[in-house]
Structures are given as C-alpha cells and as structure tokens.
Amino acid sequence: MFTDRSGLIVWVSDLKAANKQLERYGSVHYISKRLHYAAMYVHSSKLEETTKQLQKLPFVKKVERSYRNEIQTEYSSNMADKTRFYTV
Structure with missing residues (x-):
C-alpha cells in the first residue's frame, strides 16, 4: 500500500528555483x-x-x-525506576 520513501536534504542557493523545480523529482x-x-x-x-x-x-x-528512517524509535526500559528517590 505504501511505497518505500527515502529522505533527502537539498542545500540550495536560489529558493525560487528550488520551489519550482524540486517538485519534479519527489515530494517536497x-x-x-x-x-x-x-x-x-x-x-x-x-x-x-x-x-x-x-x-x-x-x-x-x-x-x-537523511538517515531518519534508520534511527531506532522503539525504546526499552532497561534502567531501574528512580521515582522512589524523588518522592517528598
């Protein structure tokens, strides 16, 4: 259903030209x-x-x-719970 997409960061010198022409190559x-x-x-x-x-x-x-899709987004809690140290 969804296509595989990769992110690109394009450094430009002219914003008007970038706004008009980059749409041809992918979704801005x-x-x-x-x-x-x-x-x-x-x-x-x-x-x-x-x-x-x-x-x-x-x-x-x-x-x-862009390496955003390769960054781990699911975290595990291997550390002990420290809330008991900060109670009043």
Missing part, C-alpha cells in the same frame, strides 16, 4: 528560507538516480541523504 516536505535547504522525499528505488540528477541542477549546492 519543507523549504527553509533562512538556512536555504529543502527536505524532500523520493522513491527508494530511484534514490541514486535522483541524487545524481539533483546535483546537476545549477542552484543546488549539496545533496545529503
């Missing part, structure tokens, strides 16, 4: 006006191809891969 999630970057998602199967195409654009400074 966020564009930072202050720091001049765009966070976008692309299909995982086309990640390398899309990265190469984005680096060829004249307004793109650098393309970085």
Whole structure:
C-alpha cells in the first residue's frame, strides 16, 4: 500500500528555483528560507538516480541523504525506576 520513501536534504542557493523545480523529482516536505535547504522525499528505488540528477541542477549546492528512517524509535526500559528517590 505504501511505497518505500527515502529522505533527502537539498542545500540550495536560489529558493525560487528550488520551489519550482524540486517538485519534479519527489515530494517536497519543507523549504527553509533562512538556512536555504529543502527536505524532500523520493522513491527508494530511484534514490541514486535522483541524487545524481539533483546535483546537476545549477542552484543546488549539496545533496545529503537523511538517515531518519534508520534511527531506532522503539525504546526499552532497561534502567531501574528512580521515582522512589524523588518522592517528598
């Protein structure tokens, strides 16, 4: 049902060009006006191809891969409960 997506951080020099042209390569999630970057998602199967195409654009400074989907989000509580030390 859901397609596999990978996140990309695209550092840009021109925000107007980025806003217009990055939609062709994937779904743009966020564009930072202050720091001049765009966070976008692309299909995982086309990640390398899309990265190469984005680096060829004249307004793109650098393309970085987001490792957010590889970070562990399920935590286990191996530590002892310390609430008894802080009771009044």
